[in-house]
Amino acid sequence: MLQLSGLGCTDACHTGSAGAVSPWGEGGFLCCYHFSANACLAPICSLHHVAVTTVEGIGSTKSRLHPVQERIAKSHGSQCGFCTPGIVMSMYTLLRNQPEPTMEEIEDAFQGNLCRCTGYRPILQGFRTFARDGGCCGGSGENLNCCLNQKEDHTVTLSPSLFNPEEFMPLDPTQEPIFPPELLVGDADALGRGPATSGCHEARETLVKHTSGDLCALALWVFLSSSDTGGQAPVSHTPKGTHTSRIHMSVGGNIITASPISDLNPVFMASGAKLTIVSTGTRRTVRMDHTFFPAYRKTLLAPEEILLSIEIPYSREGEYFSAFKQTSRRDDIAKVTSGMRVLFNPGTVQVKELALCYGGMADRTISALKTTQRQISHFWNEGLLQDVCAGLAEELSLAPDAPGGMVEFRRTLTLSFFFKFYLTVLQKLGKENSEDQCGKLDPTHASATLLFQKDPPANVQLFQEVPKGQSEEDMVGRSLPHLAAAMQASGEAVYCDDIPRYENELSLRLVTSTQAHAKIKSIDTSEAQKVPGFVCFISADDVPGSNITGICNDEMVFAKDEVTCVGHIIGAVVTDTREHAQRAAQAVKITYEDLPAIITIEDAIKSNSFYEPELKIEKGNLTNGFSEADNIVSGTGAQCNLGEWVGPGLGRGRGLLRNHSPFRQVGFMKTGRVVALQVEHYSNAGNSMDLSQHVSRMHPCILGVVNGKSKAGPTSIGLLTSCLIFVFFSRENCWKKRGLSIIPTKFGISFSNPFLNQGGALIHVYTDGSVLLTHGGTEMGQGLHTKMVQQASSPVASVSAAHLHVTSGKSSPLSASVSSSEACQTILKRLEPFKKKNPSGSWEDWVMAAYLDAVSLSATGFYKTPNLGYSFETNSGNAFHYFSYGVACSEVEIDCLTGDHKVRIWDWVQAVGSESLTALQVEGAFVQGLGLFTLEELHYSPEGSLHTRGPSTYKIPAFGSIPSVFRVSLLRDCPNKKAIYASKAVGEPPLFLAASIFFAIKDAIHAARAGNMDHKMKKLFQLDSPATQEKIRNACVDKFTRLV
């Protein structure tokens, strides 16, 4: 695989799943073309006659940034910058192929890129300036908040954009590097690949597949036997696929890999495709039917055979075909995939052939032969639908422990897909007036046939500009791009993995427990010692002094005698290289004696496994409250129908969010007024306490899983939820429902453990005028250093921003800011006499004068958040320094048949005090919240091993996950007296506000269930966060879910 030494090629998951974090652009052959790709997926041999361009090759901070690099940096599209080079190269490649792309093309170009910080919207908004249909909502001006519609407000100026596009360098395609002529080859095929690169890809099919939610639309470059041409001819080609992993993967490889979740194989199988297979001196044709994949990852091909071509038959009159794919995320691999085909006897709706082929339902691609064969000669009507569904439910069963899990969901999907196919065919037949012989399409069912696609994003962030008259020099409150953004966009930023190796540098690799709870009986390193370059193995016995660590002194540097979670660190091997360390670590043999393990919260409650002390907050007199109540209802969240008694608001709001089980009993009056509420709250606190007690204030359960700090916020938000139902939409659409939810948040800022709320800063001013500020905060992409520069350059601190260099430690941003500001002021006081003496002098003059006068220009600052300390015993004192306020409203739509959802509109207002640097964080936090509440699910084995460990199994939101309308208003006119420059922290509050999406989904599910209500279904139901497709589909109980 391609390993590039440039800093822009960041090291990531090595599977191509984490997005184009290892990017490169490429030129091509006679008809020169460009594409981006993941270095980890690109074999070196694929680079024959190819020119590789890395992110460093298109621009630099030292010479000139490329417009793509400039725009992502200035539009706040880079925070930690880890993803930035990949995103830059995807955009660069698109522009090389299409200098004036549409917004849709821009969005498509990023399928395969992931970003954890920015929330994607700033990136899309910055790159929208390249789009021919730009404007914040695609140029239509239909969006009320569209930048085209902004009117000046005389009191405050609301700006729709954090940057001024007029300042951007224009894109000039004529200035791009030309493809090196010496690499051009004459004999390139239409695909642009020369013969030397073909290898076993001799068949030269290429596939560009465009996946959209549940439907996989295919555009193939295939070779068809065509009586018209008398030979082979390419029939269609869609050149817009830029998904990095698609570029290097061939259709032949996809077929021969025989993946049970291949997108294409069910499609080929259902279509009756014929494969031409060659070997030395032999050539044969086989039909891809149910016999083609005899076993897991096996095909009928002999080892020496090569797949030469695929022949897909033309569709005939009376023949209909659909393909379906269900993914966790739009650009993801399938959970279930399907190809479906029906052929009717001429002029009738009587089935002649029916093929229903599935991936994800067995260890290979399968065809539901039993079910389909008995439909021959049947009419396409309700009777057939019912019979096929009953047949599929029986034929496509999965064992409860089937690999991939989600058994009920996957089985339901097979029926849902067929139902969609049935309706689609019915709709088409209806248009051809066959309604007499087949069923008639109920118009309320028609929406089930539509693609569940997200509209292109039309997003806007409104923030309040600085007051008129604020000095140009004063950066506070201005939307200053991240200080390191340009370096990140040009690949110059140095990350740990980029630091060159030192001579004699050694590598260390941890050896961790494979058991959740066990005694360590022995550690055998003899095999590890045989690995070349082995230096030593270190464990608890090698720790000088105390082996105890952790904020609560309940952890060990290395486990001694006993392990308490899978992944518990037992020791480490030290070797000469990274690769040797990996091998040596694997060779260390540990024998265990298993002890009982507690994996789930339910286990912990049963075993009374809690950290002490148990924390309690009591307000009022609970005993009196219950004795006065007209009714008392008890139970867990799952058992009780609280909402039916006390009204929908509270009932719907009590969904369980991430391991929390909040309800015990409620007392209420006949009017519905709640007079007493007892809530028990449990959280997964992992195998060590860490900060769990301080952040969760509940029963932190001791579990045999790696420490996971819990968050209290989501559940309290849940209790505040207010939901409305989209009555009209729901009535008219049987299988699509909409939901709405509004959530306010009042989020406490500061650590409730007082000693954590402190910070120091150190300033040195050097004789050339440069300033080194070292502060206690952690710059992790959120822009803390940028904030420091803003503050240091304000009139209060007035240190020249141009001279400032910042380094950091690990305390909170507020402590870092205040302590830095204090240090700045000390320096300024010392410089004051020199400024007075020479008022027209420069910064450098005053600094030099102070030096010559032997005045120290080093100073420290220190800050401690005052008046903190809450007591659970007395229920008194301050847990927080101040509160951050915001409110969000979400409108979602769900596809009841597949469990897909899309966030149609997300409106959010957040009070950010009086500075706007926070713009960098708020949207990223929201998108993380979107992941937390709808996508990011941890799966543990019953033995406590985490299955979801990387981007291929743990899904974070991608570009396509963000709301279609995403309106963010940052209100600055609400100063906060308790923080520096009247600012407010806004990291976590927006993360919690994304819970409005969860509750909007729940609202939509209510509507779905209301439409399918029968005597067996309860009106109220439990939906645990995250609201994944599986949970949404399973909660939308209907005739299909009842069959499986």
Ligand SMILES: Cc1cc2nc3c(=O)[nH]c(=O)nc-3n(C[C@H](O)[C@H](O)[C@H](O)COP(=O)(O)OP(=O)(O)OC[C@H]3O[C@@H](n4cnc5c(N)ncnc54)[C@H](O)[C@@H]3O)c2cc1C
């Ligand atoms: C990040 C990522 C995302 C993915 N997402 C999807 C997805 O959404 N849907 C999906 O279906 N798949 C997905 N895949 C799987 C992917 O489609 C296959 O891995 C790919 O198609 C294999 O093609 P290749 O050209 O890389 O084959 P190779 O890896 O080069 O070959 C695979 C095997 O097939 C053999 N082979 C290749 N061509 C021929 C031939 N013509 N004749 C005989 N043998 C041959 C090779 O010898 C080898 O044994 C994904 C893979 C990755 C890494």
Ligand code: FES
């Ligand atoms: S991952 Fe995109 S900026 Fe951090």
